[in-house]
Amino acid sequence: MIAVITGDIINSRTLPEEWISTLKSALEGLFGENLKWEIFRGDSFQVELNAKDALINAIYIKACIKTLKKADVRIGIGIGKKSISAEKVTEANGEAYINSGSAFDTLKINKTNMALKTPWINFDEEMNLSIRLALIAMDSWGQITAEMVRYAIENQNTKQDKIAKISGRSQSSVSEALKRAHFTEIMELENRYRNQVTNLIKK
Numbered sequence: 001m002i003a004v005i006t007g008d009i010i011n012s013r014t015l016p017e018e019w020i021s022t023l024k025s026a027l028e029g030l031f032g033e034n035l036k037w038e039i040f041r042g043d044s045f046q047v048e049l050n051a052k053d054a055l056i057n058a059i060y061i062k063a064c065i066k067t068l069k070k071a072d073v074r075i076g077i078g079i080g081k082k083s084i085s086a087e088k089v090t091e092a093n094g095e096a097y098i099n100s101g102s103a104f105d106t107l108k109i110n111k112t113n114m115a116l117k118t119p120w121i122n123f124d125e126e127m128n129l130s131i132r133l134a135l136i137a138m139d140s141w142g143q144i145t146a147e148m149v150r151y152a153i154e155n156q157n158t159k160q161d162k163i164a165k166i167s168g169r170s171q172s173s174v175s176e177a178l179k180r181a182h183f184t185e186i187m188e189l190e191n192r193y194r195n196q197v198t199n200l201i202k203k
Contacts, residue, residue, distance in 0.1 A: 001051050001079060001080065001081060001082075001096070001201045002034075002048060002049070002050065002051060002079070002080070002082050002096045003048075003049050003050065003051040003053070003055060003076075003078065003079050003096060003100075004046065004047065004048050004049075004078045004096045004097050004099070004100035005045075005046065005047040005049070005057065005058055005075055005076070005077055005078075005100065006044075006045075006046050006063075006075070006076045006078070006100040006103070006104040006167065007029075007044065007045050007046075007061065007073050007074055007075040007076070007104070007106040008041075008043050008045070008059075008073070008074055009023065009044075009065065009072075009073055010071070010072045010073060010074060010113075011070075012042070012043035014051060014070070015043060015068060015070065015071050016068070016069075018068065019043075019065070019068055019071055020039075022064055022065060022067065022068055022071075023039065023045065023061075023064075023065065024039070025064065026060065026061045026064035027039070027045060027047065027061070029060070029062070029064070029154065030047065030049065030057045030060065030061075031053055031056060031057060031153075032049050032050050032052075032053035034048070034049060034052060035047065035048070035049045036048045036049075039176075041110055043101035046100075048082075048096075051079045051197050051201060052113070052194050052195075052197050052198050052201075054077045054079070054116075054193075054197075055077065055116075055189075055190050055193040055194070056153065056190050056194070057139070058075045058077055058114060059149075059153065059186065059190065060066070060106065060150065060154075061073060061075065062075065062113075062114070062138055062141075062146075062155045063141070063146045063147075063149040063150040063153065064146075064150055065146075065183060066138075066141045066143070066145075066146035067143050067146045067147045067150060068143070069143060072113060072139065073113065074104065074107045074108075074113050074162075075107075075113065075114045075115075075118075076100050076101065076102070076103030076104025076105070076106070076114075076115055076116070076119070076124075077100060077103055077114075077116035078095075078096045078097065078098065078099030078100025078101065078102065078103055078115070078116070078117050079096055079099060079116070079117075079118040079119070079197065080094060080095025080096035080097075080098070080099050080118065080119055081095045081096065082094035082095075082097070083095070083096050083172055085196065095119070099116075099117040099118060099119075100117070101115050102117050103115045103117040110138055112131075112132055112135060113135055113138075113139060114131050114132065114135060114138075115128055116128060116131070118197075118200075123196060123197075123200060127193060127196075130189050131189075132148055134185070134186050134189055136180040137181060137185075137186065138181075138186065141180075141181055142180075144173075144177055145177045145178075145180050145181045146181075147167065147177075148163070148167065148169075148174055148177035148178055148181065148183075149177075149178065149181050149183055151163050151166055151167050151174075152178060157175040160174050160175055160178075169173075
């Protein structure tokens with residue numbers, strides 16, 4: 001079982017050109033093993049990675065993109081088997097790729113910016129509802145809030161005073177930004193996702 005993230009930058013033509021370097025930097029900074037990614041069709045991208053790491057990386061990509069003014073990203077996460085391996089991510093195939101594309105295709109219809117599709121229907125129902133609730137916070141992240149979320153994910157298990165030093169901001173401003181982001185609650189969701197996916201794959 002693997003995960004595939006399929007995404008695109010919303011209204012990329014209206015954004016400053018730096019969005020492409022921000023996207024590349026985000027993809028180069030992803031977490032976990034067995035990572036492969038590719039940017040295609042200008043503003044679209046695809047990532048192949050371990051299933052348990054998919055949500056934290058999706059949140060990380062969103063935080064990176066939202067450090068740019070008026071920028072956002074759509075992300076479909078698919079979990080499943082991979083039947084065809086290829087050098088390029090976009091040339092591989094299998095259940096995970098199909099599920100990722102299917103999740104991505106529902107985003108515009110459902111007017112949401114993140115969703116997942118897996119072989120486990122009950123898990124999908126619960127997790128997609130939780131993601132939609134989390135997006136109430138994530139979609140409204142401002143640039144500074146998104147930047148602090150990015151630093152916090154890059155420096156997990158690091159105390160806020162160290163994140164403050166890394167970001168060049170005061171500890172109180174880091175704390176306030178992460179509170180505005182509902183970072184603690186979003187990480188609780190990520191932890192639940194990680195634990196459930198790990199258990200489901202074992203079955």
